[in-house]
Amino acid sequence: MQILDGKLAAQHTKDTLKKEVDEIIAAGKRAPHLAAILVGNNGASETYVASKVKNCTEIGFASTLIRLGEDSSEATLLQEIEKLNNDDAVDGILVQLPLPKHISEQKVTESVNPLKDVDGFHPISAGKLVLGLPTFISATPYGIMLLLEHYNIPTRGKHAVVIGRSNIVGRPMSILLSSNHPHGNCTVTLCHSHTQNLKELCQRADILVAALGKPEFVTADMVKEGAVVIDVGITRVPDSTAKRGYVIKGDVAFNGVAPKTSFITPVPGGVGLMTIAGLLKNTLQAYRTRQQ
Numbered sequence: 325m326q327i328l329d330g331k332l333a334a335q336h337t338k339d340t341l342k343k344e345v346d347e348i349i350a351a352g353k354r355a356p357h358l359a360a361i362l363v364g365n366n367g368a369s370e371t372y373v374a375s376k377v378k379n380c381t382e383i384g385f386a387s388t389l390i391r392l393g394e395d396s397s398e399a400t401l402l403q404e405i406e407k408l409n410n411d412d413a414v415d416g417i418l419v420q421l422p423l424p425k426h427i428s429e430q431k432v433t434e435s436v437n438p439l440k441d442v443d444g445f446h447p448i449s450a451g452k453l454v455l456g457l458p459t460f461i462s463a464t465p466y467g468i469m470l471l472l473e474h475y476n477i478p479t480r481g482k483h484a485v486v487i488g489r490s491n492i493v494g495r496p497m498s499i500l501l502s503s504n505h506p507h508g509n510c511t512v513t514l515c516h517s518h519t520q521n522l523k524e525l526c527q528r529a530d531i532l533v534a535a536l537g538k539p540e541f542v543t544a545d546m547v548k549e550g551a552v553v554i555d556v557g558i559t560r561v562p563d564s565t566a567k568r569g570y571v572i573k574g575d576v577a578f579n580g581v582a583p584k585t586s587f588i589t590p591v592p593g594g595v596g597l598m599t600i601a602g603l604l605k606n607t608l609q610a611y612r613t614r615q616q
């Protein structure tokens with residue numbers, strides 16, 4: 325069993341990006357710029373957005389964090405997005421999800437200029453992904469592809485099972501793994517809450533991606549000997565004995581599952597960090613496209 329170390333692979337991506345930024349600056353150009361909007365005060369979202377901003381700084385990107393109160397109207401948020409759409413000095417726009425219930429996530433996603441859609445959530449970006457056209461790939465599936473690439477994990481002809489059909493992870497992941505890509509060409513089974521015989525399907529997976537958001541859902545009896553297991557789950561579970569009052573759990577029961585696998589991602593320290601790497605790569609791509 326080998327750990328797929330998201331920290332290591334993300335650092336590799338960031339080192340490469342930093343070199344590219346250094347060259348851009350040396351050529352007398354402005355730095356790539358990511359703008360993030362955070363609405364309300366969801367604890368996990370605060371952590372993730374802070375980490376995104378910190379990572380931008382580390383590699384020499386400019387970043388702007390716009391904070392709006394929990395009670396902000398949808399109209400206010402759409403106005404902020406429009407300002408960023410029209411700001412030539414902004415390359416990438418990210419609106420952290422989830423949004424408060426009174427705001428339509430669909431309306432918000434559709435209002436982001438597709439040229440700046442570094443999350444890859446706009447219908448145009450999602451549509452291009454389905455067609456195999458160059459686009460912004462949403463950060464988590466992109467990060468997972470980068471991780472498979474970093475560790476040179478063979479995927480061609482393998483059976484990949486993805487649990488979860490969300491627009492931001494499961495669905496795009498299933499498309500990428502099935503696509504004609506150096507780390508695609510899998511036969512993909514996409515499972516969800518209505519799937520029958522989930523356990524049997526998982527047992528047949530060479531590559532198992534758990535993205536359903538249920539802590540420790542995948543147990544050892546569901547995993548084939550030698551499988552590659554990618555854990556996308558990240559849930560804060562209250563724990564009074566923990567320093568912060570919670571522990572972070574993935575969708576995979578790591579201790580039981582890990583010994584059966586050939587490769588497995590830990591939580592934390594796996595996919596989450598690669599998500600940020602994917603986002604940064606998208607931002608540089610947005611910058612380059614917009615400079616042309």
Ligand SMILES: Nc1nc(=O)c2c([nH]1)NC[C@@H]1CN(c3ccc(C(=O)N[C@@H](CCC(=O)O)C(=O)O)cc3)C=[N+]21
Nearest residue numbers: 372375418419420421422443463592593594596597599
């Ligand atoms: N518009 C939008 N884009 C996103 O990309 C997006 C989003 N909304 N909403 C929420 C999810 C989740 N997400 C993570 C990012 C980093 C870590 C991360 O850095 N995790 C670390 C630290 C974990 C911790 O301490 O909580 C780790 O796994 O080691 C995790 C999860 C991005 N998301």
